Amino acid sequence: MRLKFDFPSTSRYPNRGTxxxxxxxxxxxxxxxxxxxxxxxxxxxVGELGKAAEIVVVAPDREQSGVGTAVTLHRPLRVRELKLxxxxxxxxxxxxxxxxxxxxxxxxxxxxxxxxxxxINEGANLGNDILISGTVGAALQGYFYGIPSVAIxxxxxxxxxxxxxxxxxxALVERYKQGQLAGGLLLNVNVPSLPFKDIQGIEVTxxxxxxxxDVVKEEKDQRGRSLHWITRGTPEWAAExxxxxxxxxxxxxxxxxxxxxxxAGDRIGELRDLCPDLLANLRTTGC
Ligand code: MN
Numbered sequence: 001m002r003l004k005f006d007f008p009s010t011s012r013y014p015n016r017g018t019x020x021x022x023x024x025x026x027x028x029x030x031x032x033x034x035x036x037x038x039x040x041x042x043x044x045x046v047g048e049l050g051k052a053a054e055i056v057v058v059a060p061d062r063e064q065s066g067v068g069t070a071v072t073l074h075r076p077l078r079v080r081e082l083k084l085x086x087x088x089x090x091x092x093x094x095x096x097x098x099x100x101x102x103x104x105x106x107x108x109x110x111x112x113x114x115x116x117x118x119x120i121n122e123g124a125n126l127g128n129d130i131l132i133s134g135t136v137g138a139a140l141q142g143y144f145y146g147i148p149s150v151a152i153x154x155x156x157x158x159x160x161x162x163x164x165x166x167x168x169x170x171a172l173v174e175r176y177k178q179g180q181l182a183g184g185l186l187l188n189v190n191v192p193s194l195p196f197k198d199i200q201g202i203e204v205t206x207x208x209x210x211x212x213x214d215v216v217k218e219e220k221d222q223r224g225r226s227l228h229w230i231t232r233g234t235p236e237w238a239a240e241x242x243x244x245x246x247x248x249x250x251x252x253x254x255x256x257x258x259x260x261x262x263x264a265g266d267r268i269g270e271l272r273d274l275c276p277d278l279l280a281n282l283r284t285t286g287c
Contacts, residue, residue, distance in 0.1 A: 027053040027177060030109055030116045030142070032100040034064045034134025037082065037092040041120030041154065041162050046088055048166035049117065052173055056113075057085070058104040060134075061092040065121075069137040070096045079103060097138035105145055115176055116142035119152035120165045124190045126244045127208035130258070136188055140260065143186035148176060151186075155248050156193030164199060165191040168253065186258040190244060192251045202253040208243035 029049050033042045037059035046055050061080070077095040084090045091108050093100055097118060105113055118138040125133040135151045142149030152169055154160045168191060175181050192199055213233040221227050239245035247254035 027114050027173070028109065028112060029053045029055055029173065030101065030104040030113045031055055031057045031088075032059050032097055032104070032116070032118050032138045033121060034060065034067065034097040034118070034138065035122055036060050036063045037084070037090070039122065041122055041160065041165075043085070044162035044166045045117055045120050045152070045169055046085055048170045049173060050085070050087055052170060052177070053114070055085075055088040056104060056109045057088055057090040058100040058108050059090075059092060060097060060100060061094055064097055064134045065123075066132050067096050067098075067134045067137065068132045069098055069140055070134075071098050071102065072096060077103065079108065097134040098141045101138050101141035105142070105147075113142075113147055115173060116147055116149040117152060117169055118142075118150070119189075120160075120162050120169075120191075121151070121153035122160050123153060123157045124155040124248055125151065125153045125188060126190060126248060126254070127239070128210050129212060130188055130207065130256075136258070139186055139188075140258075143184055143258075143260065146184040148181050148183065148185040149187070150189055152189040152191070154191050154193045159193075161193045161195065164194070164196050164253075165189070167196075186260075188244070188254075188256040188258055190248055190254045192248060192253070194251060198251060199253060200251045202255060203242075203247035205244040205247050205254045205256045206242055207256055207258075208239040208245035 031042065031046055031049065033039050035041060042057065042059060046057060049055055072095045077093050077099060080092050082090045082092050093103060095103065101116060116139060118135045121135040125135055130136045133151070135153060139149040139151040150169065150172060152165055154162060154165050168189065172181060212235050215231045215233040217229045217231055219227045219229065239249065244254040244256050
């Protein structure tokens with residue numbers, strides 16, 4: 001499925017050849033993030049993936065962490081081309097990470113996109129928190145379009161080390177080139193912020209439960225009015241074996257394959273049993 005996008009057709013790829021054959025053989029990767037277009041992790045990723053593929057960056061023009069899967073439908077989006085990397089087209093938008101992927105696939109990339117990477121996010125995206133993660137929310141859009149999409153994060157907010165994560169991203173691209181990881185695939189990858197020698201392995205994981213507790217802090221502004229901050233509390237690290245949090249706690253890389261079907265199979269019977277009663281209730285209201 002392709003989006004319709006009214007966009008000038010003249011190719012502006014810095015690296016692109018002119019023949020049809022060249023167009024088809026070039027691996028093209030759309031890169032986005034939720035930390036914003038100036039995020040260090042994004043450019044570490046572009047630097048590494050750019051060795052093997054044509055890169056188009058479409059990223060938010062500001063921090064968008066925690067916006068999850070949000071898509072902007074109530075206002076138009078601004079798109080600005082930035083010259084931040086000699087061999088990659090780069091666009092900044094005032095939309096969400098998911099908007100960036102929709103815009104990229106809808107025309108900014110001009111031609112077929114083979115893979116999508118979202119990251120490298122500063123801070124892990126683990127357990128239930130992936131549902132509010134803009135990093136994962138962007139990759140989800142690629143998955144909706146049947147494109148292998150990878151959300152990738154490192155487990156530190158302070159002086160994060162992106163070297164292993166970007167090398168792993170390049171290794172995944174290499175697997176794709178060799179015919180693996182094809183089709184609608186959504187991976188949530190978390191990498192410890194450590195040098196490779198300290199990483200204890202790679203685990204393919206399930207999602208843990210809640211990783212953080214939300215804390216609401218109330219303050220007063222200069223005029224004495226209330227401000228409420230939603231902040232992340234202490235992580236709950238009681239993670240079962242085989243989960244993403246468990247893997248990261250052991251300084252292992254965690255790869256979780258995700259899918260979009262959130263239907264809770266174990267509650268379907270209970271809800272079906274309720275339906276006759278709900279219908280009977282509706283009948284009595286005269287609605
Ligand atoms: Mn982020």
